Amino acid sequence: MIDFVRNLRLWFAPRRISDEGTTPDYRFSLANERTFLAWIRTALALVGGGFAVDQFLPDLRWAVRVGLAVVLFAIGALSALRAISQWVRSERAMRRGEDLPVTAFPTLLGLSVAAVAVIMLVVVLAGGSR
Numbered sequence: 001m002i003d004f005v006r007n008l009r010l011w012f013a014p015r016r017i018s019d020e021g022t023t024p025d026y027r028f029s030l031a032n033e034r035t036f037l038a039w040i041r042t043a044l045a046l047v048g049g050g051f052a053v054d055q056f057l058p059d060l061r062w063a064v065r066v067g068l069a070v071v072l073f074a075i076g077a078l079s080a081l082r083a084i085s086q087w088v089r090s091e092r093a094m095r096r097g098e099d100l101p102v103t104a105f106p107t108l109l110g111l112s113v114a115a116v117a118v119i120m121l122v123v124v125l126a127g128g129s130r
Helices: 002-012 014-019 026-056 062-096 105-126
Strands: none
Touching: 002 014, 002 062, 014 062, 026 062, 026 105, 062 105
16 A cells, blocks of 8 residues: 555655665656557547447447547556556566566456457447437
8 A cells, every 4th residue: 555655645746756765767758658658649539439329429328439439548547547557566666676567457457458349340230229
């Protein structure tokens, strides 16, 4: 719990990360930042997909359309939050000379996106609300 609070503080005061260990090779920090940006792009794409489902599929039943949009919005929001958390955790680990943190989030994200894709495939093959 203490580590969680410490990590959360670093979300809003990233300069405090310099208090942790020693400065790693800048290339590792830049790679960590590129990974963060990739997660943010993924989050933006998911949010955009949610808007697209809601706005451009009016023939879908309301519950299906809104349900899929909300799921995509939620996955996008979780991806953005996870991007911040993973960036802080990785930066701290590099500064401390520890192994990089392992997470199951990419697996959960992949399974969630696959589930939405299967649902959309079923909706398309069923012909929407026709």
